[in-house]
Amino acid sequence: MGTAIIYTPRYLDHRTGGRHPERPRRLTAIINGILESRLIETGCIRLIEPRPASMEDLESIHKAEHINRVRSICSAGGGLLDEETEVSAESFDVAIMAAGGAIEAVERVISGEFSNAFALIRPPGHHAGPDYSEGFCIFNNVAIAARYLQRKHGLERILILDIDTHHGNGTQDIFYDTSSVLYMSIHEDPREFPGTGFIWEVGAGEGRGYTVNIPLPYGSGDPAYWRAMKTVVLPIAEQYRPQFILVSAGFDGYYRDGIGNLALSAQIYPKIFGVIHDLAHKVCGGRLVAVLEGGYNTWLLRRAAAACIARMAGMAIKIMDRRPPINLAAQKGAEKIIEAVKRVQSRYWSI
Numbered sequence: 001m002g003t004a005i006i007y008t009p010r011y012l013d014h015r016t017g018g019r020h021p022e023r024p025r026r027l028t029a030i031i032n033g034i035l036e037s038r039l040i041e042t043g044c045i046r047l048i049e050p051r052p053a054s055m056e057d058l059e060s061i062h063k064a065e066h067i068n069r070v071r072s073i074c075s076a077g078g079g080l081l082d083e084e085t086e087v088s089a090e091s092f093d094v095a096i097m098a099a100g101g102a103i104e105a106v107e108r109v110i111s112g113e114f115s116n117a118f119a120l121i122r123p124p125g126h127h128a129g130p131d132y133s134e135g136f137c138i139f140n141n142v143a144i145a146a147r148y149l150q151r152k153h154g155l156e157r158i159l160i161l162d163i164d165t166h167h168g169n170g171t172q173d174i175f176y177d178t179s180s181v182l183y184m185s186i187h188e189d190p191r192e193f194p195g196t197g198f199i200w201e202v203g204a205g206e207g208r209g210y211t212v213n214i215p216l217p218y219g220s221g222d223p224a225y226w227r228a229m230k231t232v233v234l235p236i237a238e239q240y241r242p243q244f245i246l247v248s249a250g251f252d253g254y255y256r257d258g259i260g261n262l263a264l265s266a267q268i269y270p271k272i273f274g275v276i277h278d279l280a281h282k283v284c285g286g287r288l289v290a291v292l293e294g295g296y297n298t299w300l301l302r303r304a305a306a307a308c309i310a311r312m313a314g315m316a317i318k319i320m321d322r323r324p325p326i327n328l329a330a331q332k333g334a335e336k337i338i339e340a341v342k343r344v345q346s347r348y349w350s351i
């Protein structure tokens with residue numbers, strides 16, 4: 001058993017230009033952190049090389065026009081897919097490998113070979129929808145992995161928990177009208193970006209009540225995050241009884257991230273993983289896969305990712321860092337938002 005880390009140096013070949021925050025150095029920082037932590041020497045953690053996703057895998061989520069457009073821009077040498085998403089000649093192949101990495105992770109866990117897995121992949125995915133790229137995301141890796149679990153293993157209830165500081169609009173879009181995937185996201189106020197993820201977005205049709213958005217004010221910090229986790233996310237997750245938990249693991253809520261605005265501490269990340277790990281053991285035999293999304297501070301990535309992976313493997317690594325400043329007004333605002341989320345979601349869940 002143990003924990004699998006899915007990674008290939010191929011993920012460094014998606015080049016986004018020197019000044020772009022979503023750069024290869026994010027992943028080398030994480031890998032260096034893992035090597036420094038000597039986690040692999042414990043024998044509880046193994047590195048696994050992914051295979052590329054198939055066209056069938058991609059087309060289970062994305063329209064052919066979107067896939068073809070990405071392919072043709074990359075084969076012409078690269079450029080901008082949208083305002084924020086830069087690609088190079090290699091990016092199409094790397095993006096397929098990223099989706100394949102998410103699939104590899106769920107396959108290794110559902111088969112029982114590993115207890116859980118972390119897919120250390122890029123480009124990230126949760127802003128990509130059926131026919132669009134957005135926010136550094138090309139293909140929606142976590143959605144492709146969820147669909148794979150449905151298609152190949154017949155799963156009927158999958159929880160996607162999105163802890164990236166931004167709302168995963170692509171993932172929400174893809175599963176908005178189904179109850180077979182419960183999408184829950186704690187994120188920063190989405191008015192500036194991506195413009196979705198408000199409290200009243202709860203799903204549609206058969207999917208009503210299976211989208212849960214908790215949009216916290218900028219600067220909310222750890223106490224508000226925990227309140228959202230404990231009073232909304234955990235009770236709903238337990239009632240849903242997922243057969244598998246997928247985590248869209250973004251580290252950009254960190255207070256020195258440079259992009260994100262949630263003002264979280266470094267220390268909260270392994271704690272979040274501890275709670276999710278325990279939840280997975282309670283509801284789905286421990287079946288848990290984390291998929292890397294955002295996170296742009298390489299100091300944090302180097303320490304937090306290893307600490308989270310250690311927590312998944314039942315170990316602990318301490319992170320030494322100064323605590324973020326406390327913003328009482330934001331905390332108060334967050335409490336009101338969380339109460340409002342509970343009022344809206346109490347129509348579907350007992351919270």
Ligand SMILES: [Zn+2]
Pocket residue numbers: 164165166250252293294295
């Ligand atoms: Zn993000």
